[in-house]
Amino acid sequence: xxxxxIYLDYSATTPVDPRVAEQMIPYLxxxxxxxxxxxxxxxxxxxxxxxxxxxxxxxxxxxxxxxxVWTSGATESNNLAIxxxxxxxxxxxxxxxxxxTEHKAVLDTVRHLESEGFEATYLKPEPNxxxxxxxxxxxxxxxxxxxxxxxxxxxxxxxxxxxxxxEICRARGIxxxxxxxxxxxxxxxxxxKLKVDLMSFSAHKTYGPKxxxxxxxxxKPRVRLEAQMHGGGHERGMRSGTLATHQIVGMGExxxxxxxxxxxxxxxxxxxxxxxxxxxxxxxxxxxxxxxxNRVPHNLxxxxxxxxxxxxxxxxxxxxVSSGSACTSASLEPxxxxxALGRSDExxxxxxxxxxxxFTTEAEIDYAIDxxxxxxxxxxxLSPLWDMFKEGIDLSTVKWAxx
Amino acid sequence: xxxxYFDHNATTPLDERVLAAMLPYFREHYGNxxxxxxFGREAxxxxxxxxxxxxxxxxxxPxxxxxxxxxxxxxxxxxxxxxxxxxxxxIAVSAVEHPCVTKPAQELLEQxxxxxxxxxxxxxxxxxxxxxxxxxxxxxxxxxMLANNETGVVQDVAAVAEKARGAGALVHTDAxxxxxxxxxxxxxxxxxxxxLSAHKVYGPKxxxxxxxxxRLDIKPQITGGGHERGLRAGTExxxxxxxxxxxCELAARRLEEFAAQARPMRERLDQGLRELGATVFGDGARxxxxxxxxxxxxxxxxxxxxxxxxxGFAVASGAACSSGAxxxxxxLLAMGVERELARGAVRVSLGWSNGMGQVEQFLLAxxxxxxxxxxxxxxxx
Amino acid sequence: MSYSxxxxxxxxxxxxxxxxxxxxxxxxxxxxxxxxxxxxxKLQIKVNKDGVIEDAKFKTYGxxxxxxxxxxxxxxxxxxxxxxxxxxxxxxxxxxxxxxxVKIHCSVLAEDAIKAAVADYKAKHGAMVETAxxxx
Numbered sequence: 071x072x073x074x075x076i077y078l079d080y081s082a083t084t085p086v087d088p089r090v091a092e093q094m095i096p097y098l099x100x101x102x103x104x105x106x107x108x109x110x111x112x113x114x115x116x117x118x119x120x121x122x123x124x125x126x127x128x129x130x131x132x133x134x135x136x137x138x139v140w141t142s143g144a145t146e147s148n149n150l151a152i153x154x155x156x157x158x159x160x161x162x163x164x165x166x167x168x169x170x171t172e173h174k175a176v177l178d179t180v181r182h183l184e185s186e187g188f189e190a191t192y193l194k195p196e197p198n199x200x201x202x203x204x205x206x207x208x209x210x211x212x213x214x215x216x217x218x219x220x221x222x223x224x225x226x227x228x229x230x231x232x233x234x235x236x237e238i239c240r241a242r243g244i245x246x247x248x249x250x251x252x253x254x255x256x257x258x259x260x261x262x263k264l265k266v267d268l269m270s271f272s273a274h275k276t277y278g279p280k281x282x283x284x285x286x287x288x289x290k291p292r293v294r295l296e297a298q299m300h301g302g303g304h305e306r307g308m309r310s311g312t313l314a315t316h317q318i319v320g321m322g323e324x325x326x327x328x329x330x331x332x333x334x335x336x337x338x339x340x341x342x343x344x345x346x347x348x349x350x351x352x353x354x355x356x357x358x359x360x361x362x363x364n365r366v367p368h369n370l371x372x373x374x375x376x377x378x379x380x381x382x383x384x385x386x387x388x389x390x391v392s393s394g395s396a397c398t399s400a401s402l403e404p405x406x407x408x409x410a411l412g413r414s415d416e417x418x419x420x421x422x423x424x425x426x427x428x429f430t431t432e433a434e435i436d437y438a439i440d441x442x443x444x445x446x447x448x449x450x451x452l453s454p455l456w457d458m459f460k461e462g463i464d465l466s467t468v469k470w471a472x473x
Numbered sequence: 474x475x476x477x478y479f480d481h482n483a484t485t486p487l488d489e490r491v492l493a494a495m496l497p498y499f500r501e502h503y504g505n506x507x508x509x510x511x512f513g514r515e516a517x518x519x520x521x522x523x524x525x526x527x528x529x530x531x532x533x534x535p536x537x538x539x540x541x542x543x544x545x546x547x548x549x550x551x552x553x554x555x556x557x558x559x560x561x562x563x564i565a566v567s568a569v570e571h572p573c574v575t576k577p578a579q580e581l582l583e584q585x586x587x588x589x590x591x592x593x594x595x596x597x598x599x600x601x602x603x604x605x606x607x608x609x610x611x612x613x614x615x616x617x618m619l620a621n622n623e624t625g626v627v628q629d630v631a632a633v634a635e636k637a638r639g640a641g642a643l644v645h646t647d648a649x650x651x652x653x654x655x656x657x658x659x660x661x662x663x664x665x666x667x668x669l670s671a672h673k674v675y676g677p678k679x680x681x682x683x684x685x686x687x688r689l690d691i692k693p694q695i696t697g698g699g700h701e702r703g704l705r706a707g708t709e710x711x712x713x714x715x716x717x718x719x720x721c722e723l724a725a726r727r728l729e730e731f732a733a734q735a736r737p738m739r740e741r742l743d744q745g746l747r748e749l750g751a752t753v754f755g756d757g758a759r760x761x762x763x764x765x766x767x768x769x770x771x772x773x774x775x776x777x778x779x780x781x782x783x784x785g786f787a788v789a790s791g792a793a794c795s796s797g798a799x800x801x802x803x804x805l806l807a808m809g810v811e812r813e814l815a816r817g818a819v820r821v822s823l824g825w826s827n828g829m830g831q832v833e834q835f836l837l838a839x840x841x842x843x844x845x846x847x848x849x850x851x852x853x854x
Numbered sequence: 855m856s857y858s859x860x861x862x863x864x865x866x867x868x869x870x871x872x873x874x875x876x877x878x879x880x881x882x883x884x885x886x887x888x889x890x891x892x893x894x895x896k897l898q899i900k901v902n903k904d905g906v907i908e909d910a911k912f913k914t915y916g917x918x919x920x921x922x923x924x925x926x927x928x929x930x931x932x933x934x935x936x937x938x939x940x941x942x943x944x945x946x947x948x949x950x951x952x953x954x955x956v957k958i959h960c961s962v963l964a965e966d967a968i969k970a971a972v973a974d975y976k977a978k979h980g981a982m983v984e985t986a987x988x989x990x
Contacts, residue, residue, distance in 0.1 A: 075511045082513070083505035083708065091499050098492055098677060103787075104484035109778040110787030111476060113483070142542035142679065142695075145707035149695045175697025175706060182696055274708060279499065281542065281679045281710025298694065300580065301545040301573030310573060311545035312484065312672060314679025314713070378892055380917035383509070384857070384865065390510035416889045452871055452921060454896035454913040455889060470888035 074388040076434045080275075080368060080427030081224055081252060082392055086320065087277040087428070093323040094279065097316035105313045106302060116315045123322025127271065130325040131250075131259040133286055139305045140318055143283035144251035145175040147270035148218075150285055150309065151247045152179045154295030155216050155268060156188060159245060163213030164188045167206075169220070169230075170410040171195055176218050176249055189213075197412050198361035199228035207238055216245045221259070222252040225392075225407040225423055226360030227369025229257055236265030245293060251275055251283070255328030256336065256366040261286060267293045271325075273317070277428060278324030282317035285309075339426045340367035342435050346424060347372075349439030353446055355459070359408055359421055368426040373408075376456040377449040379419035385445035389438050392423040476785045477831045481673075481824035482622050482650060482764060483789055487716070488675040488825075494719035495677065498712035506709045507700070516711045523718025527669070530721035531652070533659035533684050539701045540714055543681040544649040545573040546694075547668035548616075550683055550705065551645050552577040554691035555614055555666070561585035562613040565604070565642075567628070568807035569593055574616050574647055590807075591617070596758035597626035597808050604633060608640035615642045619662070620651035623804045623820055624755035625764025627655065634663040643689065649673055649681070653724035654731060654761045665689050669721075671713065675825070676720030680713035735763040735823050738832045742821060745836035749843060752814060754805060763824065768810075768817030772846050777819055780846065784838040789820045857918055858952035864922035869929050872911040874898050882978060884970025887963055893920045897967035899931060899939070901975055907931045907939055912967075919957040923947050923964035936972050 077085075086094075097119060105120045107113025121135070128135040141147045156166060168180050170192045180190045191209045195201050201219065210217070217239050219230050232248050239246035247268040250259060255276045261269065269286040273279055287293050287308065301310030347370055350356055355375040374382060379393050393405075404418035413421070424438070450456040458465060478486070498519060504512025506520050521535070528535040541547045552574060556564065566578050568590040578588050589610070592603045599617060615637040620627045634644045645666040648657050653674035659667055666689060670681040683704075685691065697706040724731075742765045743753050751767040768774060774790040781788050801815035821835070857865070873896075874881045880901040887894040893916030900909040910928040914921045926947060931939045947953075947961035 077512060079505075079508060079510065079512070082508045083503060085501075085503040086499040088500065091496075094499075095492075098487045098495075099489075100486070102484060102486040104480075104672075104678075107480060107483045107787075107789060109775075109789055110478075110480065110782045112478060112480065112787050142546070142710070143707045145697050146542070146695050148697065149706075173697065174699075178696035178698075178706065272708075274505075279710075279712065280708055281713050299546055299549045299573075300576035301549070301571065303572070310549075310576075311543050312670075312678055314543075314672075314677065316677065317679050317710075317713075376915065378916050378920075380892070381865070381921060384918045387510065390504070390508070390512045392508065414890070415892075419892060452868065452913055453915040454885065454894055455915045457873065457913060465889065470890075470894070 072431070072433050072437045075390045076388065076438060077390045078424045078426060078430065078434075078438060079390050079392050081227070081423065081425035083274050083280065084277045084427055085429065086279055087324060087327060089327060090278055090320045090323045094316045094320040097319050101315070103315075105315055106304065119315055119319050120313055123318045126322035126326045127284055130254060130329045131261045131269065131286065133261040134289060137286050137289050139285045139287055139308045140313055141283045141285055141309055142281055143274070144249065144270045144272035147272075147283045147285040148173070148175040148249055149179050150295065150298050151268040151270060152176065152216060152218055153183065153298055155245045155247065155293070156183050157296040158294045159215040160188070163215045165211050165214040166190045166216045166218070167193065167209050167214055168218045169193045169195060169201055171199065171223055171407045172218065172220050173224055173249055173251070176220070180218070194410060199223060199226050199359070199411055200361055200364060201230055203231065203234050206235060210238070210242060210244065214242070214244050216247060218247040218249065220249040220252070222250070222257060222366050223360065223407065224252050225405060226371045226411075227252070227366040228360045229253075229364045229366060232266060233264055240265040252366070254325065255332055256368065258332070273321035273324055276324050276328050279317045279320040282314060282321045284321070335428060336367045339430070342426045342430055342432065343368055343370050345432065346370055346426070346435050346439060349435070350442060353443055357417060359411065359413065370424045371421060372424070373413065373417040373421040374446055375417065375420070376453050376459055377420050377446060379421070381449060382420055382422065382445070385449055386422075386441055388441060393419075393421060476782070476787045477835065478826060479786055479788045479821045479823065479835065482625070482820065482822035484672050484678065485675045485824055486826065487677060488720060488723055490723060491676055491716045491719045495712045495716040498715050502711075506711060507698070516709070519711055519715050520709050523714045526718035526722045527682055530725040531648075531657050531659045531667070531669070531684065532661060537659065537684050537687060539683050539685065539704045540709060540717075541681050541683050541705055542679055542710070543672070544571075544647065544668050544670035547670070547681045547683040548573040548647055549577050550691065550694050551666050551668065552581070552614070552616065553694055555643060555645070555689065556581050556584070556586065557692035558690045559613045563587045563589055563607070563610050564614045564616070565589040565591055565607045565612050566616045567591045567593060567599055567618065569597060569621050569624075569804045570616065570618055571622060571647060571649075574618070578616070593808055595809050597621060597624045597755045597804070598758045599628050599633065601632065601636075604636055608636060608642070612637070612640055612642040614645065616645040616647065618647040618650070619657065620648070620655065620761050621804060622650045623802060623818070624766045624808075625650070625761035625822070626755040627651070627759045627761065630662045630664060638663065650761065652721075653728070654763055656728060659684050671717035671720055674720045674724045677713045677716040680710055680717045682717070731825070732762045734825070738823055738827060738829055739763060739765055741829065742832050742836070749836070749840055754808065754810065754818070763822055765821045767819055768814050769843055770814060770817065771850065772817050772843060774817045774819050776846065777817070777842060780842040781819070781838065784842060786835050786838060789822070790818060860951050861918055861922040861953070864925040864951070865918040868921055868925040870911050870925065871913065873913065874900055874911055880979070882971050882975030884967045884972070884974055886966045886970050887916070889915065892916060893960065893963055895920065895924045895963055895967045897924060897927065897971045899971045899975065901936065901979070905935050907934055907936070916960065917957070919951065919953055919960040920963065922951050923953075923960045924967060926950060927964045927968060931968060936975065939968055940972055942968055
């Protein structure tokens, strides 16, 4: 018998891996020094740990440790990258390009810059969630200074072709930022080959602790940023603030594990995801959101026609899943990501994101399949729309009473 | 023998009770507080409970407390965020503020602001006459720290707030060093905003708070997701927030006990230092009970700190953040200390783990090191 | 989102789910809401010769509160005359189910469903209703 609720929300956050926790704890207790303390062993020990972790993070993405700047998380990294680059390079132009399906941390930051007088283009992805390269190229202008595209979408898990986009940006001298918060440990990233200038990372999506992230800032060719947080001049002036040693150590260990175990882990989660997909595909009128080929192996985002989203979440509350992204799910707004793909509000509302992880078992997946099947059946029994569909009525032709 | 840790103003070890409170939030209650499922709700409850603990420790309402990544972010957010919502005018900060107040304040010059640095006297106390003088100019924002990280000197922030409010300015205090070492009351000080940090009060690094009068309009500096009621985006650092809450509760409960333990040690230290011919900075001013900042004339601070480290005492020369640079402390220069003497500055900051025995040993070790260094200086001469 | 125990009860054990047969006498249907708004309620009433609602059934596409509101309404209208049914107010539904402010629209929709069903009945059986009402 499986223990409920079953956690299938690994893209919202992950538990800290036991090996990560084990590495972190000494830096909370006996090795508690401030890495900025240069006058005693407590500080030196902490600084050494911070630099080892920097190497571990750099190793996962094949970067130089000197290119890694610690932040409080991917949200801060995205803010620092986009605002920092836009402010630094605004003399060259004031146009920014991003995608409608980016995380709010990117979209809100670009909006903020628009309020400061920058101009922005928000690319609409194809119905499968992927950005068309020709459309991408066409959006670039002589005054475009920054482009921001996420590697892996948090809701639908699609993987964008950042290699191609990077080549195009580099040829035009445009700073290319990539939000890779959802990608680490899922997609191989080689920054020695990719023409990416700035890349955001988060620890807590990859079995590390919350409250820590990093920004990759390319050194060759050198990318400049205007710091967004000032003070003691930590992180070579790019980001001040006492470094949270234990969290940094945790992120380093989490990224070390990700590097070493990515291949095996992806096989594990892919098998479970495919099993889930096969099971749920037996239900009538289900629609997968996002491309299934160019997609991380642990994500399944699926819409169930003729059932309402909130009652669906309530019905399957034994499963900890997301409807829409975690950050916006407190509101009743349908997912803006799914709407950008052209999904109707109804289908966006009745979408569920299942994200599988390191600790998910086959028994949990089987339980989830049975539960969803039973509950969708029950809710459709209750649904007047399902009746109409079964009677062959095309719901799009029905004139609904104003409400 | 593990060295005696005398650098609690740089950072503190985590209290084991704080660790115990935090641990379940790494592996068991790991949800994202923004998630609506049971894991998320559990995390949200923990964040809310910690917010109450922090608020309670400083006599504020939970709704006034916003979590940020630490003191640096809190101070940056307040200065930059408040200024963004005000018409450019004068900002007045004390001459002994931490760089994470001074630097964002300096940055405002580019946006048409005028920066007024408020002078301090030789003991490090804010010169109230200079504040009065500054407030004759229309002033929008005043930031004066409650206790200085280097000297431990405590400012009369309530008096500053009264004057500043009277002149129509917003008042902020950086209370990062004061928390846990003296009574800190948000309402009592009558400020509009206050910055706190966890790792100075036996809590974890990477978490702090900005406490705000709700009428204050602050422009967020990290956007995307609407966390912390839109003031500060980013997934909440749940375990650290829980640790911060626990640390605040402990600090509030043990405030008197802390002073009772630290003060006699610090007094013995100051007495011993004076006997060794040292100058104790901030002597005569109200200071935190745990901080002693001194210099021995003719002896370089960096050299002395390294010698003390070898002798088993972890102390600081100047503030931790800037201790990489061998420059004289701007705080001491602002107090009118001669550059030569300022370069000799060494800070001892005591904490729970220290005892009187360590203080006596320290004074002995210091005497030896001073003698050695003087002898070397004599040979060199 | 936390639901009241009454909402949960109706959601878990909805009363009177279903559809009357098309051959049933005295049946009227009210369908309100729209899929794009997130709720569609279909309320059916079966009215006897005396103008009293003797049975009711519903189907609802909507959140737990919408399902509970319509389930509750099927219980409440039974045994009532059409006019009595029309006197049911959304505030009573919201109060009974302890709906939070963001869910008040569910109770409004349920009230609308009653009105729509009664209107449908009157449109189909206008004369009979008047007679029944006069007798009463």
